[in-house]
Amino acid sequence: MAENATTSAQQALAGVRLLWGVCGSFSAVAVPHVNAWLRGTVGVQEIRTVMTTQAHALMGPRMIEAVTGHMPVTAWEDHKGGGAAHVALGAWADVLVVLPATANFLAKAAHGIADDVLTATLLAAECPVVIAPVMNAAMWSKPAVRRNVDQLREDGYQIVEPKDGISLTEGRREPGSLGDFQPAISSALVQAAARHTHPQGQ
Numbered sequence: 524m525a526e527n528a529t530t531s532a533q534q535a536l537a538g539v540r541l542l543w544g545v546c547g548s549f550s551a552v553a554v555p556h557v558n559a560w561l562r563g564t565v566g567v568q569e570i571r572t573v574m575t576t577q578a579h580a581l582m583g584p585r586m587i588e589a590v591t592g593h594m595p596v597t598a599w600e601d602h603k604g605g606g607a608a609h610v611a612l613g614a615w616a617d618v619l620v621v622l623p624a625t626a627n628f629l630a631k632a633a634h635g636i637a638d639d640v641l642t643a644t645l646l647a648a649e650c651p652v653v654i655a656p657v658m659n660a661a662m663w664s665k666p667a668v669r670r671n672v673d674q675l676r677e678d679g680y681q682i683v684e685p686k687d688g689i690s691l692t693e694g695r696r697e698p699g700s701l702g703d704f705q706p707a708i709s710s711a712l713v714q715a716a717a718r719h720t721h722p723q724g725q
């Protein structure tokens with residue numbers, strides 16, 4: 524019975540299109556693991572990614588291409604499908620997840636700045652959005668960052684609070700690691716599945 528329920532939940536989510544924004548944090552190394560969870564456990568099949576220029580510089584696009592099956596979009600000209608990248612990607616997405624989200628991304632998003640593909644797509648998209656900030660403890664504690672997070676919540680974005688973890692750069696335990704993203708992403712996906720159905724191949 525429980526197995527049937529899982530199967531039908533996975534079937535409902537199989538057609539949901541997840542657009543994934545990856546910012547310039549070392550925690551971008553979590554992408555393959557999160558991708559495996561999305562595909563293997565949750566059952567999402569349609570995943571496209573947008574990497575910021577800094578994410579591209581830190582980790583390159585190949586690992587993301589390998590695990591999602593598609594090259595990430597970073598530069599405007601990476602988008603090949605016709606039209607403007609942010610409009611096309613925003614229209615395509617049923618859910619937008621930004622993980623990891625940098626302090627820089629939070630600031631731009633909170634102020635409506637759209638100076639790259641990811642931030643422009645955030646404004647163009649009309650789907651549920653989940654934002655998972657990751658940064659060191661000092662950055663996370665700054666009033667400017669807190670203000671931006673509060674603003675983003677007020678604007679209707681779901682924020683995944685970072686949790687304590689071992690800093691990848693400092694090696695000590697501190698707040699700012701990737702938080703418990705699964706419940707927020709799962710609920711955004713369920714919301715999206717209820718809102719959208721895509722005819723075969725569209």
Ligand SMILES: Cc1cc2nc3c(=O)[nH]c(=O)nc-3n(C[C@H](O)[C@H](O)[C@H](O)COP(=O)(O)O)c2cc1C
Binds near residue numbers: 547581624662
């Ligand atoms: C190795 C490395 C790791 C970084 N990790 C983070 C991080 O976890 N969180 C963060 O907010 N900024 C981090 N930064 C700083 C951002 O990369 C920087 O603010 C950049 O402008 C963010 O650009 P983006 O938001 O367009 O990706 C890191 C920088 C470097 C060089």
